[in-house]
Amino acid sequence: MRLSILDQSPISKGSDARQALKxxxxxxxxxEELGYTRFWVAxxxxxxxxxxxxxxxLISHLATSTEQIRIGSGGVLLPQYSPxxxxxxxxxxxxxxxxxxxxxxxxxxxxxxxxxxxxxxGNKKNLxxxxRQLADLQGFLxxxxxxxHPYRTIKTSPAIDTLPETWVLGLSRRAAKHAAANSTGFTYGHFINPEYGQEAAEKYLSSFQASERMPEPKINACIFVVCADTQQEAEDLALSQDLWLLAVEKGRSTQIVSVEEAKQTPLSKDDEKRIEENRKRTVIGTPDYVKETLQQFSKRYQTDEIMVITNIYDAEKKRRSYKLLADAFRLQPRTASPHHSTI
Structure with missing residues (x-):
């Protein structure tokens, strides 16, 4: 199975945006060193x-800093822009x-x-x-x-012999239908709402319209993952993500707090219930447990690629989580270049 990463450049409390981007x-x-397939930024x-x-x-910066891994957007907010x-x-x-x-x-x-x-x-567009925007976007590409079409004569520059892969990110059968109709890949945001993933995947696969650009359907699902050497360590690390998600939902400061602060934060019964519900969006545990669970997700979504996102406080532990996951799945490491980091 292939693994990919979605990163939102989260800012930990006490840090700043420059450090998050670094x-x-x-x-x-x-x-790239570990053998992940793609790396998307939000x-x-x-x-x-x-x-x-x-x-x-950010894609341009990251692609310059790497050599082989696919870099992409997860995703561009198309309703706000010109296709x-x-x-x-x-x-x-x-x-x-x-x-x-x-x-x-x-x-x-x-x-x-x-x-x-x-x-x-000032020109708010209708969602x-x-x-129509998606069809125009693909038409321009x-x-x-x-x-x-009123823009039929316009050329889309630069003229090149390859195209970026287009993907639709969605949470419903409707999004899956749009992806299928336009011959794009489809990513289901399990990390946002796990409820409709299986039926969206089935809709995409059954409706996919092949094209020269994309003759076969491509699908993946994005899931929160926290992986550590022990179950207890993974549970502790996930506390910072739990509190972050809770803050996001309440419209509060969205910087990620430390595990220590998370443990000391008083929670109401409603907060505890919400955290428990949010855990359905997350896989937390040892490498063997996470691997087994992601393989089950792979079957549910009928895909050989899962995209993972980890928003925890400690950047070193975050990298360690991705390293453990890559080892568990025996991803094929790429040859490291001089600019590459190691752990």
């Missing part, structure tokens, strides 16, 4: 706890880093109404336009817009 660079270099705005605001910029501009951004990235770029897009509004208006310069 840690993302260290993590992608480690991921798009989040107006938050104190996540440093990744512009996937396109043409997104297509050209990612064709340029593909020109710079051939056969290494993934263009993941999502329907998320990216935040509240004020953030949406700021992103669109229901997503299917493939240069096969319908003959009656």
């Amino acid at each position: 840690q993302t660079k260290q993590l992608v270099q480690l991921a 798009e989040h705005h107006s938050t104190s706890g996540l440093a990744s605001t512009s996937p396109e910029v 043409y501009k997104v297509a050209e951004n990612f064709k340029l990235l593909e020109a710079l880093f051939p056969n290494r770029i993934d263009l993941g897009v999502g329907r998320s509004p990216g935040g509240g109404e004020t953030i949406r208006l700021a992103l669109t310069d 229901m336009e997503f299917p 493939d240069e096969d817009l319908p003959k009656d």
Whole structure:
């Protein structure tokens, strides 16, 4: 089974955005060494706890810092942008880093109404336009817009002989249907909502429309993972992620607190219930346990690729978690380059 990583460049309490972005660079270099398939970065705005605001910029930096691993967006908030501009951004990235770029897009509004208006310069777009925007995006990339399309004569530059892989990130059968209809890959966000994953995967696979660009369906699922040498250590490390998720849901500061602070934080009955519910989005444990559980997820989602995300306080323990996971699955390490990190 293949493993990939989604990283949001989370900021631990007492740290800052520069350090978080430095840690993302260290993590992608480690991921390449360990044999992970792809490394995606997120798009989040107006938050104190996540440093990744512009996937396109960060992708270029990370791809320059690596040599083989696929780098992509998880994902660009397509409803806020021009499909043409997104297509050209990612064709340029593909020109710079051939056969290494993934263009993941999502329907998320990216935040509240004020953030949406700021992103669109006051022209708030209707989320229901997503299917049309996705079709336009793929049309610009493939240069096969319908003959009656108003932008049919526009060229999408630069002209290159390869294309970025397009992926739709979603939480429903509707998103799966859009991915299938446009011959893109499909990523289910189990780490956000595990409830509809299996039926979304089935919808995508049964509806997929093959194309020259993507003759076969590609699907993965993204899941929170905390892996450690012992179950108790994994449970302790996961406490910082538990409190972070709780804070995100309450609209509070989203910096990740230490395990010690998490243990000392008083929780209401509702908080405890919510943390227990959020654990359904997470796999926590030893390498053998995590491997077995992810293999079950792989069968559920009918895929040989799982994407993992780990948002814990300690950056070294986070890298260790990914290392243990890679060892458990016996990923094939790549030859390390001089700029690569090790643990």
